[in-house]
Amino acid sequence: xxxxxxxxxxxxxxxxxxxxxxxVAAGLLINSLGTDAAAQAVTPESIVHAGAFRPLxxxxxxxxxxxxxxxxxxxxxxxxxxxxxxTVAQMKKKYGEITMLDYPEFTKKTFPGIYQMDLWSSLFGxxxxxxxxxxSSILGYDGKSREISEFDPSTASGKKWLEKMANKQVTTGTKxxxxxxxxxxxxxxxxxxxxxxxxxxxxKWLDGAAILGAKSMRVNSGGPRIAPSPLPNDxxxxxxxxxxxxxxxxxxxxxxxxxxxxxxxxxxxxxNHWGLTANPINIKxxxxxxxxxxxEASPDFCNWEHKYLMYHALQDLAPxxxxxxxxxxxxxxxxxxxxxNVRIMLNNNFTGVFALEYEAGPWDGIEGAQHLxxxxxxxx
Numbered sequence: 001x002x003x004x005x006x007x008x009x010x011x012x013x014x015x016x017x018x019x020x021x022x023x024v025a026a027g028l029l030i031n032s033l034g035t036d037a038a039a040q041a042v043t044p045e046s047i048v049h050a051g052a053f054r055p056l057x058x059x060x061x062x063x064x065x066x067x068x069x070x071x072x073x074x075x076x077x078x079x080x081x082x083x084x085x086x087t088v089a090q091m092k093k094k095y096g097e098i099t100m101l102d103y104p105e106f107t108k109k110t111f112p113g114i115y116q117m118d119l120w121s122s123l124f125g126x127x128x129x130x131x132x133x134x135x136s137s138i139l140g141y142d143g144k145s146r147e148i149s150e151f152d153p154s155t156a157s158g159k160k161w162l163e164k165m166a167n168k169q170v171t172t173g174t175k176x177x178x179x180x181x182x183x184x185x186x187x188x189x190x191x192x193x194x195x196x197x198x199x200x201x202x203x204k205w206l207d208g209a210a211i212l213g214a215k216s217m218r219v220n221s222g223g224p225r226i227a228p229s230p231l232p233n234d235x236x237x238x239x240x241x242x243x244x245x246x247x248x249x250x251x252x253x254x255x256x257x258x259x260x261x262x263x264x265x266x267x268x269x270x271x272n273h274w275g276l277t278a279n280p281i282n283i284k285x286x287x288x289x290x291x292x293x294x295x296e297a298s299p300d301f302c303n304w305e306h307k308y309l310m311y312h313a314l315q316d317l318a319p320x321x322x323x324x325x326x327x328x329x330x331x332x333x334x335x336x337x338x339x340x341n342v343r344i345m346l347n348n349n350f351t352g353v354f355a356l357e358y359e360a361g362p363w364d365g366i367e368g369a370q371h372l373x374x375x376x377x378x379x380x
Contacts, residue, residue, distance in 0.1 A: 061380045062113035064353055065373065066177045068326070069103055070120040071358040071365035076100070079127045080149045095366060100124060101165060104174040110366065111356070111373050116177040118324065118355035119212075121205070124151035124161075131157040138185070139225075150183050153208030162211040169212070176212040177353050178298070178324040180271075181205055187222040188250035188276060195249055198222060202257050202268070209266045216267040216323040218298055219257060221250050221276040221286075246276055251289045258292035267323055269298035272313070278305050280313040287320050300326040301341045302359060307333035314341055318348035325352065327376050329368055330359035338372060342379035 056064075069076070074083050074091035077099050082088070098106055100123050107117055125132040133149040152158050169175060184202035186194040202219050209217045223246045230238035257268045276282045283297050297320035304310055310333065325345055329336055342354065354376045358368030 056380055058113060058377075061377050062115070064380055065111070065114050065376055066116035066118045066324075066353045066355040067103075067107040067111050067114055068118040068120075068180070068355045068357040068369065069100070069123050070118075070180060071356070071369045072103075072106070073120060073123060074365060076123050077127045078123060079125060079130075079133050079151075080122070082122060091364065091366075094364075099127070101168050104168055104172040107174060108172065110370065114373070115174045116353055117174060118178040118180055118326075118353075118357070119176055119214075121151065121179060121181040121183050124153075125158065126161055129157055129161075131155060132161055136183075136185075152204070153211075154204040158208070159211070162208050166212050176209075176214045177216075178269075178355060179205070179209050179212075179214050179217040180326075180355075180357075181218050182220065184219050185222050187219060187253045188246040189222055190245060190249065195253060199253050199256055202253075203260050206257070206261050206264055206266050206268070210264040214266055216269050216296075216298065217261070218269045218271050219254075220273055221246075221270065221282075223250070223275045225274045227275050227278060227282075243276070243282075247282060247285060250276060251286055254286055254290045254295050255292065258290055258295035262292065262294040267294045267296055269296055269321075269324060271298045271300050271326070272303045272317070273300075278303075280309070280316050283317060284320060296323065297321040298324045298326065299345075300357070301328040301338065302330035302332060302336055303328070304333070310334075310336060311340060311344060314344050315348070318345050318350060321345070321350055321352065323352040325350070325354055326357040327354040327372050328357045328359055329361050329372055329375075331361040332359075338375040339379035342376055346380075 074088045075095045075098055076082070077097050100119065103117065103119070103123075107114055132151055132155055134152040135147055136150050137145055137147050139145055153162060165176075181202075183205055184198050186198035187202070189195040189198065202217075206217060228240060228242035228246070230240035230243075233239045254268060254270075261268050270277055270283045270286060272278065272280060272283065276286075287295055287297060297317045299314055299317040299321050301314065302310070303326075304313060327338060327342065329338060345354075356369045356372040356376065358365055358372055361368060363371060
């Protein structure tokens with residue numbers, strides 16, 4: 001180990017012990033319950049300061065991890081096509097096909113000890129029941145418009161499906177922790193009618209999230225995929241009036257969604273995606289201006305515009321995250337240090353859940369998620 005690595009490792013441990021107060025006292029709970037009962041009883045909230053540092057037990061680590069359906073998406077039976085046909089065919093040939101109702105059992109089998117789930121909105125519903133879906137027109141990454149079908153949690157059949165999924169969680173001993181949602185759009189849109197419609201979609205999904213018992217739900221900021229840049233002006237210093245307006249609209253939308261989510265017990269979160277939220281300072285601005293405990297960050301380890309944000313921006317966002325982060329592996333810039341990112345969160349007193357969201361690299365989606373499982377377990 002290089003000398004700098006030794007120093008960084010020592011600082012990581014020291015900050016964790018100081019910041020987390022030496023976490024963790026769910027051991028007494030586990031001793032008083034059977035192993036299966038303890039797995040459900042130990043929650044992130046129950047893992048608290050015990051007065052002296054000790055390593056976490058496996059049960060305590062399991063309580064800090066969630067599976068994530070996004071990297072597994074290619075094996076799902078879906079109402080709309082997802083991904084390249086060849087990729088989907090190869091994955092289903094290798095692993096078989098499942099639906100979201102199968103995912104709780106898949107989680108328990110694929111990630112031993114894990115019972116919490118982060119569910120991607122595009123995989124919701126019964127793919128054979130058209131009544132559960134609504135057609136939407138969206139702009140793709142190529143700038144071209146395309147039509148998709150999305151689950152509508154407000155329909156009678158959609159609500160029945162959500163209740164069925166909730167019952168499946170009970171019978172399998174699993175929990176929906178977070179919903180990674182792509183359905184609400186135009187949240188910062190300059191057109192008032194479009195923005196209002198986007199917020200109403202988010203409210204419908206918050207109702208659905210409450211049925212599943214989710215603690216939080218991501219809502220994208222919407223707006224341009226590349227945030228507006230500043231322009232020169234007469235003051236000789238550039239101004240960015242456009243992004244200021246988008247931010248103002250986004251703040252108003254998240255205030256309304258956080259108020260609504262607060263009544264249901266479901267937080268709305270901002271992830272570092274494209275557009276406004278590609279810049280971590282914008283996420284901080286929105287959260288601070290909304291000023292509601294039901295609006296927070298859900299950082300992703302790798303969704304950044306350049307490699308220097310990989311760890312520095314996560315450090316900035318960590319204090320604004322309390323419920324969910326995406327523990328991601330994505331070789332977009334370099335081989336990401338997953339364990340370093342986990343330590344950054346722990347050093348900032350994060351007591352929430354790490355969802356295993358593999359994006360791209362040397363493995364397929366399931367192998368990559370399993371790699372993340374072992375990395376997060378090791379870092380905890």
